[in-house]
Amino acid sequence: MNGDSACAEGAISAGCRFFAGYPITPASELAERMSERLPQVGGVCIQMEDELASMAAVLGASWAGLKAMTATSGPGFSLMMENLGLGVMLETPCVLVNIQRAGPSTGLPTMTGQGDMMQARWGSHGSYEIIALAPISPQDIFDLTILAFNLSEKYRVPVLIMADEVVGHMSEKVTMPTIAAKDLVERRRPKVKPGKYLPYKPDADLVPPMAVAGEGYHFHVTGLTHDERGYPVMTVEAHDRLVRRLVDKIRLNRHDIIKYKEFQVEDADIIVCAYGISVRIAQLAVRMAREEGIRAGLLQLITIWPFAEQRIRELSLQAKAFVVPEINYGQIVLEVERCAGDRARAILVPHMGGSVHSPQTILEAIREATQ
């Protein structure tokens, strides 16, 4: 099964029952799979007139109580930034998949890239925090899609799956276990009666319970700065309170959100820090380096945003250098550099896109890092 289809299957296993999308290479297979599968499970799949509408429809469906998703690639991702911001502001659970291709602009539509990683973090205007995950294989995208829905329901935030064309199109064996209901997270519903409900009064974890349309709560939500009632309040104080909470509900829960994997880092003094498809190339490079007697290891970032700052800081105490292969001209390396401070070097191994790195290129960077 290819990665696009595995993502669709993961979504359905997670309970996703609404998909709105717009055709774009290399994410179209995902929409095609959803259009075949959703009607079979009582869900709705609609092809909208563009990506602006797709993202808006996903938010609407979530507010009607369904788990909802869209999928796109670079040019569509840019258009979705508008309503991604609304999703953040209204605190709308949903999942947005980006099967990245090489940009800028139309770039290489059928060929891979990882150039949207910073856009994932900062693409919509204003101050906010988002959750983004990076899968490395069809199996991984299946698993991470379920995780993405769980995180979005738990924290009431859009969750991004930052895959790439290679992961989307490669075919590998995928095991799809039946997911038990207890392993699926559902948004918290209000415990109070209509009339007493304050749509933006948070619980202790800073996440407010969510009512959905049609249940008599008569709630109001707005993209304007608002108070706990959901009413617009145009003051510095209200804005401070709201933005802090939107950001802090992710930042203060980062230990629950951030996931990574490590290979041979215990004794490593050169650590390759990679994400997405590049992880699999980096694994080869690290093995080759070990064969040469270089103490190399690999840190795989599963959660890209919020960033695994603390782990990189800790590793920077033991490592001489981080080697960061990216299919762009340097994005995540900036974060690694920031967290490593002057304790360890951060060495970018850029690749402009269209294909993946050769393991040899990463190996050379590892060798250079030992100098």
Add this chain to the structure above:
Amino acid sequence: MTDTLNAKNHSIEKYLRQDRMPHIWCSGCGIGPAVSCFLRAIDRAEIDPNKIALVSGIGCTGRVAGYVKLDSFHTTHGRAIPFATGLKLAKPELKAVVFSGDGDLVAIGGNHLIHAARRNIDMTVICVNNFNYGMTGGQVGPTSPLEARTTTTPYGNFEPPFNLPYLASASGASYVARWTVLHLRELERAITEAMIKPGFSFIDVIAPCPPIYGRMNKMPLPMDSMHYYQEKTIIRHGADPKEADITLNGPILAGTFVDIERPTFQDQLNHISSKVNAQV
């Protein structure tokens, strides 16, 4: 013109967020009367208010969502219709109502308008059409008549406007009507009919914006527009919407132009789903 929202009005008071009054609209603005017609139409159409989802975009009319005591969504500029599409498809028992302005629905949101009409999504779109962007200070819009003065057409508008009833009907709407806010009873009835009608319904509400558009076009007082509507409205039910063009201070064709039966998006979807389920 009396302020129909702030005045004691028992039949609609229950649908207003009293804790948000007074509203931000200028005195003499046409949005308030359009809102009260809509609120009265809820009871008249016997729609369960718990099942209404009201969605607005951005602009003066976009603020409607904030004043009604219904599940109400103040979304992004132009995107009220696709947001409402998601709500409606995800929960078909909802009555989706989009309340927004001409700039929001027809300029930045124009693509969504025509596609929702084409699909015949079951929703009612109430478009308050005041020929300009009021909230941002009176710029030219997609409905500004030729030669109209706006802050971005200081020498007169040289772009032809959209004829909204024609646009909606050509795109596939099942119900299309136009009224001015002088015609409150007719407008209330049209909104009632539109909300009962399955499929996509569109109402073009010609409304004054006295301090901005009116001031720049020799109708600075609320009563000026009312006189204009009184003198120049021609009521012709069933008229060809092609003839509903509006020229500066020219005649306004009003009435119900389209009221047809067409399978809704949901009908088509149910049809396909039942075929799929028969196979599985």
